[in-house]
Amino acid sequence: MLAAARPLRRLSSSCSSSVGALRRVLLHPPAPPPSLQPPLSPLRTLTRALLPSLAAAHRFSTTSFSTSAPSRLGECVGVLGAPAIAEEEEGEETGALVRHDTDAYAAVELALDSVVKVFTVSSSPNYFLPWQNKAQRESMGSGFVIPGRRIVTNAHVVADHTFVLVRKHGSPTKYKAEVQAVGHECDLALLTVESEEFWDGVNSLELGDIPFLQEAVAVVGYPQGGDNISVTKGVVSRVEPTQYAHGATQLMAIQIDAAINPGNSGGPAIMGDKVAGVAFQNLSGAENIGYIIPVPVIKRFISGVEESGKYSGFCTLGVSCQATENIQLRECFGMRPEMTGVLVSRINPLSDAYKVLKKDDILLEFDGVPIANDGTGEIISFYICTTSICINNFIPHILFISLPPVNSI
Numbered sequence: 001m002l003a004a005a006r007p008l009r010r011l012s013s014s015c016s017s018s019v020g021a022l023r024r025v026l027l028h029p030p031a032p033p034p035s036l037q038p039p040l041s042p043l044r045t046l047t048r049a050l051l052p053s054l055a056a057a058h059r060f061s062t063t064s065f066s067t068s069a070p071s072r073l074g075e076c077v078g079v080l081g082a083p084a085i086a087e088e089e090e091g092e093e094t095g096a097l098v099r100h101d102t103d104a105y106a107a108v109e110l111a112l113d114s115v116v117k118v119f120t121v122s123s124s125p126n127y128f129l130p131w132q133n134k135a136q137r138e139s140m141g142s143g144f145v146i147p148g149r150r151i152v153t154n155a156h157v158v159a160d161h162t163f164v165l166v167r168k169h170g171s172p173t174k175y176k177a178e179v180q181a182v183g184h185e186c187d188l189a190l191l192t193v194e195s196e197e198f199w200d201g202v203n204s205l206e207l208g209d210i211p212f213l214q215e216a217v218a219v220v221g222y223p224q225g226g227d228n229i230s231v232t233k234g235v236v237s238r239v240e241p242t243q244y245a246h247g248a249t250q251l252m253a254i255q256i257d258a259a260i261n262p263g264n265s266g267g268p269a270i271m272g273d274k275v276a277g278v279a280f281q282n283l284s285g286a287e288n289i290g291y292i293i294p295v296p297v298i299k300r301f302i303s304g305v306e307e308s309g310k311y312s313g314f315c316t317l318g319v320s321c322q323a324t325e326n327i328q329l330r331e332c333f334g335m336r337p338e339m340t341g342v343l344v345s346r347i348n349p350l351s352d353a354y355k356v357l358k359k360d361d362i363l364l365e366f367d368g369v370p371i372a373n374d375g376t377g378e379i380i381s382f383y384i385c386t387t388s389i390c391i392n393n394f395i396p397h398i399l400f401i402s403l404p405p406v407n408s409i
Contacts, residue, residue, distance in 0.1 A: 108231050110273060111220040112169050113203040115144045115229060116151060118191075118266060119165040119174060120158050136162060142221035142267030143191060144275070147204045151177065151191040152298065153266030154280050155184045156246040158191070166193060168202065169229050181301075183311040185247040187280050188293065188301045189266075207295045208274030211236045211254070219258045219279050219290070221267025234258025234290070242291060245281050251314065253291045260290030318351025319344055321363065325373045333362055340364070342375045 118141045123133040141157030143166065151166065158164055158179050165174040175198040180190040193199070211217060219232045234257040242253035256269065260282045269277040269292045277292030304312035321342035324330050333343065341364040347354045357363075363371055371377045 108218070108220070108229075110203075110205070111144070111231075111268065111270060112229065113201060114205045115142060115220050115222075115267060116166045116168055117141075117222040118143045118151075118153050118157055118177075119167070121162045121164075122158075122160040123162050124160045140222065140263055141265045142263065142279075144220075144266075144268040145202055145204045146207070146302075149192065149199060150180065151193070152268075152278060152302075153189050153191060154246070154278065155182050155187045155189045156280075157266050158182065158189050159184070159246075164191065166191065166198070168198070173197075181305040181311045183247075183301050183304075183313070185244070185249050185314060186251055186293065186297050186301050187244050187246040188278065188298060190302070190305060205268060205270070206274045207298060208271060208276050210239060210294050210296065211271050211276045213237070213239070215271060215276075217256055217258065217269045217271045217276050217292075219256070219260060219264060219267060219269045219292070221264040221279060223259075223261040223263035225261070230264075232258040232260075232264075234288070237289075239294070249314075251297055252294050254294050256290050256292060257288040258290055259288065260292075316351075317353055318348030319353050319357060319363075320346040321375055323374045324362070330373075333360070335362060340373050341371050342373070 120139050120141065121136055122139065123136045126132055126134050139157070141153055143151045143153035143157070146152055159182070161179060164177045164179060166177045167174045175193050175195045177191040177193050180192050182189045213236050215236050217234060217236065219234065221230060222228075223230050236254055237257055238255035240253070240255075241250050242255075243250050244253070254269075254277050258269075260279045264279045265281075267279050268275045269279055275295065275298075277294050278298060279290065279292050281291050283289040283291075300314065301311065322345045324333075324335065324341060324343055329343070330339075335341065339362075341362045344357055344359055344361040344363060347357055347359065365371055366377070369377050
């Protein structure tokens with residue numbers, strides 16, 4: 001793919017030069033001999049003096065709105081969208097959007113040796129006929145290499161797998177992969193490949209951090225519509241807890257406006273030279289709303305596998321709560337006007353909270369973090385032990401509760 005892209009860039013550059021020369025001829029016809037030139041009026045002199053500055057300003061605005069293509073391909077945008085009066089100097093790039101385009105192109109170069117295509121043959125259980133499975137089906141997704149010779153992908157890409165194959169970019173060979181761990185709750189999975197040939201020329205990607213709003217990310221993967229690697233560019237629109245479609249749990253997620261299509265699942269979202277998340281789902285019925293799994297969730301999944309050799313799950317309190325926005329409800333349970341919290345409506349009998357909490361208790365805060373009457377507050381992620389303050393029989397109590405992973409409950 002890289003070899004095919006270079007002739008295209010050369011062709012685009014030559015086209016832009018020839019078209020630009022043609023437009024310059026049309027815009028500025030050959031000047032007559034000096035003896036035949038009429039004297040320039042002050043207005044003409046001013047117009048000719050302003051032309052270079054106007055052309056530069058127009059070219060700058062056109063370049064700023066160019067797409068995520070490399071700068072040499074972006075020359076065609078300048079030719080079609082602006083007067084070809086001044087030629088762009090080699091290596092001279094200004095404007096933040098131009099630098100972002102360069103970063104996106106660098107992300108592609110970084111991902112070519114790190115992102116793989118995942119082929120899965122799976123057979124789901126038949127719950128109506130438990131003694132047999134459903135017919136086998138084939139599916140495809142994406143994945144990327146991380147340090148330790150491991151491949152990160154989505155759990156739904158390898159769910160109910162019979163066997164899994166992976167293929168590197170630019171290679172026709174598929175290699176057998178083993179599923180090391182699957183976390184259906186966080187929709188992540190780890191793969192390993194035994195073949196030494198597969199790891200020749202493969203580079204690993206480093207995990208970064210949660211991006212800020214409006215930061216640019218490039219989603220790399222193998223979506224439907226083609227067989228080669230694909231890159232879509234977008235910005236971060238929102239960071240908040242989101243319902244994971246595969247695991248039916250609510251964890252932190254990042255919303256972006258880049259297109260995430262079937263086949264993109266498991267591919268990295270790259271920001272700069274590091275991974276900002278893993279593409280895993282989009283919002284049905286909406287346009288340009290995709291979601292990526294943030295790095296803290298990925299690191300928690302990987303660290304759990306490294307510590308115990310298998311997926312250990314995420315912490316949960318095992319308590320269902322009800323909002324206390326109703327004033328009469330708050331008065332009924334003895335809450336003072338300055339108090340905020342939620343009402344305990346159900347407790348999982350297998351959780352540690354069952355030993356210290358009771359139904360109709362009011363939870364006021366967790367580990368010093370107040371809980372609002374609508375149940376919102378700062379997210380406490382990945383804590384194993386924490387403290388809780390609750391009202392029981394109109395008396396505040398400080399409780400110590402262990403938060404085991406979901407899978408152990």
